Amino acid sequence: MRFHFAYGSSAFIARKMSAAPATTPAFPLAADWRDFFALTKPRVITLVIFTGLCGLLAAPGHIHPVLAFTAILCIAVGAGGSAALNQWWEADIDAGMKRTRKRPLPDGRMDRTSARDFGIALSAGAVITMGLAIGWLDAAILAISIVYYSWVYTIWLKPRTPQNIVIGGGAGAFPPMIGWIAVTGHITLMPVLLFLIIFMWTPPHFWALALFVQTDYAKVGIPMMPVVAGERSTRRQILIYAALLLPLTLVPWWLGKTGPVYGLSALVLGLIFLGLSAVVGLRTSLPEGDRMKPEKQLFGYSILYLFILFAMLVVDRFAMQGFSALGS
Numbered sequence: 001m002r003f004h005f006a007y008g009s010s011a012f013i014a015r016k017m018s019a020a021p022a023t024t025p026a027f028p029l030a031a032d033w034r035d036f037f038a039l040t041k042p043r044v045i046t047l048v049i050f051t052g053l054c055g056l057l058a059a060p061g062h063i064h065p066v067l068a069f070t071a072i073l074c075i076a077v078g079a080g081g082s083a084a085l086n087q088w089w090e091a092d093i094d095a096g097m098k099r100t101r102k103r104p105l106p107d108g109r110m111d112r113t114s115a116r117d118f119g120i121a122l123s124a125g126a127v128i129t130m131g132l133a134i135g136w137l138d139a140a141i142l143a144i145s146i147v148y149y150s151w152v153y154t155i156w157l158k159p160r161t162p163q164n165i166v167i168g169g170g171a172g173a174f175p176p177m178i179g180w181i182a183v184t185g186h187i188t189l190m191p192v193l194l195f196l197i198i199f200m201w202t203p204p205h206f207w208a209l210a211l212f213v214q215t216d217y218a219k220v221g222i223p224m225m226p227v228v229a230g231e232r233s234t235r236r237q238i239l240i241y242a243a244l245l246l247p248l249t250l251v252p253w254w255l256g257k258t259g260p261v262y263g264l265s266a267l268v269l270g271l272i273f274l275g276l277s278a279v280v281g282l283r284t285s286l287p288e289g290d291r292m293k294p295e296k297q298l299f300g301y302s303i304l305y306l307f308i309l310f311a312m313l314v315v316d317r318f319a320m321q322g323f324s325a326l327g328s
């Protein structure tokens with residue numbers, strides 16, 4: 001089903017592509033390094049980088065520390081570049097939302113061309129360096145994730161369908177796979193499972209947030225799930241994805257790819273995630289003046305959850321190595 005929103009229209013896209021976009025201020029202030037840094041969405045990409053690092057550290061095999069550092073740097077720079085391209089494209093949308101209107105473009109601190117060029121330079125630099133230093137398979141996956149976030153999600157899906165973040169969630173799910181392949185050189189089941197875990201985690205992560213900032217999305221015509229399908233349906237879907245996430249995170253343990261340190265952590269972390277999602281998912285009527293506390297808690301916990309889950313993957317690997325060293 002296709003949703004007809006102003007941002008999905010060809011007129012909107014044509015205006016975006018024009019040389020003088022509506023949001024370019026007449027006399028843009030000179031942007032300093034802090035504005036360029038802000039374009040990379042540093043807070044959000046911390047977790048992207050961390051999951052990439054954990055994928056690299058949990059993979060079987062050895063990688064020279066300099067190459068490991070290079071691979072993670074490429075993930076960071078590529079993610080930052082794609083975030084800059086996202087903001088280049090969405091300057092007018094960001095201008096319309098309280099949460100985003102102080103970003104460098106909508107605030108008039110930077111012109112759009114600089115943001116676009118910065119995004120392209122970072123993205124291209126990251127992919128080429130990855131290819132030369134680590135391998136072209138990893139470079140190709142990095143390029144796919146950059147295009148996925150800055151084009152498939154931002155330009156194509158986000159303005160068109162409430163499934164935008166379900167399908168688009170793939171963009172942020174690649175880094176652990178990239179980290180893993182930097183060590184092993186090829187795709188196996190485990191990096192695919194890590195991809196699927198983040199893929200399944202994204203809807204509850206984002207819809208929890210969308211529930212408490214949904215008025216903003218409605219204002220700028222972005223068809224986020226609560227805006228299109230309503231709160232009730234969004235809440236149910238959060239619960240469904242959280243319920244699917246729990247067994248999925250246990251698959252690496254069931255298959256013997258990880259040990260009990262990861263498995264039991266995934267179980268406990270997942271049960272808490274499911275519990276918080278159930279509170280959000282089963283709420284039907286909201287009391288007057290409700291401040292959406294459970295939704296905010298779920299969003300905050302979703303971030304902590306992924307941090308700890310991936311950290312446990314690494315701890316587990318070193319614990320398993322320790323046990324086998326003791327046994328030999």
Ligand code: HEM
Pocket residue numbers: 043044045046047048051099153164165168169170171172173198202205206209303306
């Ligand atoms: C399509 C997928 C995703 C969407 C639409 C989404 C959306 C968002 C939004 C709108 C915020 C609020 C950020 C802000 O106010 O600037 C946020 C926060 C955050 N997201 Fe996501 N996200 C997605 C995927 C991911 C992924 C894959 C990760 C990491 C693996 C991630 C990590 C984070 C973190 C760490 C924050 C908190 C940032 C802070 O502390 O301000 N997100 N996300």
Ligand SMILES: CC(C)=CCC/C(C)=C/CC/C(C)=C/COP(=O)(O)OP(=O)(O)O
Pocket residue numbers: 041044045048075078079080082083086090100142145146149158171172174175
């Ligand atoms: C390795 C690599 C290239 C990874 C890139 C993927 C990446 C940066 C994923 C994070 C996804 C993200 C920040 C979504 C924000 O949604 P939004 O852009 O809709 O949020 P907004 O409303 O705050 O702009």
